[in-house]
Amino acid sequence: MTDQTAVLVEGLRKSYGGHTALAGLDLGVRAGTVHGVLGPNGAGKTTAVRILSTLLTADGGRAEVLGVDVLGHPERVRPLIGLAGQYAAVDERLTGRENLEMFGRLYRLRPRTARARAVELLERFDLAEAAGRQAKTYSGGMRRRLDLAASLIMAPAVLFLDEPTTGLDPRSRQAMWRVIADLVRDGTTVLLTTQYLEEADQLADRISVIDGGRVIAEGTADDLKRQIGGDRLEIVFAAGDDLAAAAAVLTRLGAGTATASAEECRVSVPVSGAEVLAGVVRSLDEIGATIVDVGLHRPSLDDVFMALTGHGAAPGGEGAGPARQAPPEPRTGSDDDVGLVKA
Ligand SMILES: Nc1ncnc2c1ncn2[C@@H]1O[C@H](COP(=O)(O)OP(=O)(O)OP(=O)(O)O)[C@@H](O)[C@H]1O
Ligand SMILES: [Mg+2]
Structure with a gap:
């Protein structure tokens, strides 16, 4: 470096x-x-x-x-x-090897050099076995x-x-x-x-x-x-009815505004440490909210992204794929799987 x-x-x-x-x-x-x-x-x-x-x-x-x-x-x-x-x-119709040789020729490599470079790269990218198959497969x-x-x-x-x-x-x-x-x-x-x-x-x-x-x-x-600082407390509830009241509790006890996700029955709030946990659980118990899961998380880049832009990086947040879906690929029996975009 x-x-x-x-x-x-x-x-x-x-x-x-x-x-x-x-x-x-x-x-x-x-x-x-x-x-x-x-x-x-x-x-x-x-x-x-x-x-x-x-x-x-x-x-x-x-x-x-x-x-x-x-x-x-x-x-x-x-x-x-x-x-x-x-x-x-x-190029779908060409084999893996032909595709690479074609690029080599476009860059004016001599045929022999282009072929050698293609073999080397196919090897390197674990495509040697598939080198003779059309790219469409x-x-x-x-x-x-x-x-x-x-x-x-x-x-x-x-x-x-x-x-x-x-x-x-x-x-x-x-x-x-x-x-x-x-x-x-x-x-x-x-x-x-x-x-x-x-x-x-x-x-x-x-x-x-x-x-x-x-x-x-x-x-x-x-x-x-670090820019968005602190940890994040996430609580999952048994029912969606509790979310608004729970968000109010978490906003009062946490270190920022709580956000609720209705489809996941989840409320999360930035906190400055684990000390807040006991008080939160007690207050939620008082309002009669049924807790399914409690987690204290270090901020992820997803949180950073949310904090910076006000929206997630990809629809559905971290781990979810982008809206666009790759075109369907023919299955070939290869162990290398087709990309599936999670919903
Ligand atoms: N050829 C084009 N004609 C008109 N608008 C365009 C064109 N290409 C991109 N845009 C617009 O310019 C903006 C930036 O597009 P760009 O493709 O650079 O975004 P991106 O960050 O690559 O997005 P993605 O994650 O969807 O690939 C978008 O609003 C897009 O609609
Ligand atoms: Mg793009």
Whole structure:
């Protein structure tokens, strides 16, 4: 890890017609690290990544990759970067190996070099056995890995990953996390967008939380959690009728305003320590609320996100998938599972 800035974004602006997608975005990514850009649907993540990877022009502001001005010299930036997009860009009719060789040829590698690089990457991404099969028979996780492999044909110094695990099941997601961690260990700088708070928590050295096309918070996962401070007391009730009265009790005894979730029969409130617990249980007993479960939690990034934006990162909160569902994949008997988005 060095102190060199690999990606620098200052005041980046982009509108589509009258609609502002980026409203003065600032980012700084240190070389050799993973930087997470965390934001809900429509926050501007893909727009930022497309500008940084020269696929889209900005309306204003500054963007540099390894000191090269992206807006002024896109052709000098392209050899430095790789991009794996939100939707895997693989050719369905080609086999895994052919897909990678094709990318190699697009980058003007000699046929033999392209073939060797394809074999190496298929091996690395656990696709060697499936190398001879058409990509349309691949599961969601396999496609994502193939797409990522394609972005690495030229061993780029800086890699942009736009929601690399959206729609993948937990096991495929963890496989992808290991791959990304390995790349960074080998010196690649990764800028990764995600809606999964857990993903940012696991992978990112630093996180920029964005909403409405600008950064609303920045720091390590711990920094962000500290920002909203304290623990969180969560109480689950037997019946929904108790929620309003319980929320009033928790707001009185806790360290902030309690929030209630009707469908989960749950009320939660920030607290400054476990001492409050006995008093809360006593007061809830007095109002006749039946408690099913009590938990004291350290803040999660989800709480951070709620506190910062007033809404969850993904519909349904942490662990829930994004609204969009991956297209159905044909099952192939592979042990790599199709991405299922939890409701
Ligand atoms: N080609 C386009 N034309 C018009 N509006 C667009 C276009 N692309 C994006 N937008 C709008 O710009 C905003 C930012 O979109 P963007 O795709 O960058 O968000 P995102 O953070 O990647 O969202 P998601 O999590 O859904 O992928 C959104 O409000 C979106 O509707
Ligand atoms: Mg996007």
